[in-house]
Amino acid sequence: MKYDMMRVFICAALVGFCGGQSVAAGLLKPMKFAPTYADLPFSVRMENERAGFEDWEPEYDANGRCLRGCAYQGMSIEDDLKAMERQTQIAVAQLNQATSQTAHPAPSAVPSTQPVTATPQCTPSNPAIAAGQIYPSGEPLTGRPTITSQYGDRIHPVTKIRTPHRGIDFSVPVGTDVFSPATGTVASVWSDNTCGRGIRITHAGGFESVYCHLNSQLVKAGDTVNAGCRIGQSGNTGRTTGAHLHYGIKHNGTYVDPNNFIGR
Numbered sequence: 001m002k003y004d005m006m007r008v009f010i011c012a013a014l015v016g017f018c019g020g021q022s023v024a025a026g027l028l029k030p031m032k033f034a035p036t037y038a039d040l041p042f043s044v045r046m047e048n049e050r051a052g053f054e055d056w057e058p059e060y061d062a063n064g065r066c067l068r069g070c071a072y073q074g075m076s077i078e079d080d081l082k083a084m085e086r087q088t089q090i091a092v093a094q095l096n097q098a099t100s101q102t103a104h105p106a107p108s109a110v111p112s113t114q115p116v117t118a119t120p121q122c123t124p125s126n127p128a129i130a131a132g133q134i135y136p137s138g139e140p141l142t143g144r145p146t147i148t149s150q151y152g153d154r155i156h157p158v159t160k161i162r163t164p165h166r167g168i169d170f171s172v173p174v175g176t177d178v179f180s181p182a183t184g185t186v187a188s189v190w191s192d193n194t195c196g197r198g199i200r201i202t203h204a205g206g207f208e209s210v211y212c213h214l215n216s217q218l219v220k221a222g223d224t225v226n227a228g229c230r231i232g233q234s235g236n237t238g239r240t241t242g243a244h245l246h247y248g249i250k251h252n253g254t255y256v257d258p259n260n261f262i263g264r
């Protein structure tokens, strides 16, 4: 839509050149950019939002140029990854600042010394997650399963396109219990072709945790969840090559590397 308006504006400036197959029309061609999530029609974006869809995996061509879903038009994959790294550093710095302003000592970037304020009212619960902790810390699964795909740049196993992976993949069989790593509120429970059955939980300090490819979702939007409580079971839904849990962490709306929080 915006390019049509741009064309009208330029045609107005070049009166007489835009009536047919003109030189000016040819010159306008390079002004077309690869579409991004922001270019989707408003009605489609609203539809996606209502369905709980997130543009959680932007895609790039073999040269690293944005195909769709990127934060900025024309942004290269290297810039995108640098931006993510910067966001991670900012998140850790803000977390350190927030914890140093409280009476509770939490000197490490990994908030593993959160105050215990309550016992999770849930069965089963993950004994490795400290009851009452308010920031995501520790793993959303028990038994330290193998991590099969790390956060960052990779060739997507299904599309074979270079894609920044905005989370980490744990190899677990269908039906494995998934736990919230902190107290929070369920923001969204949805299903789409990419993430499959997903859950997003908001936590204190601007943190959110995201779970994809679930087999079952045991919470609903608006639910309060305690740290260490079961929220669903892993599966093989959405765009996958096998059963696994995709686990993502956002800080102030931007994905950050979950490795900074799981404490391995």
Ligand SMILES: [Zn+2]
Residues within 6 Å of the ligand: 149, 165, 167, 168, 169, 245, 246, 247
């Ligand atoms: Zn993943």
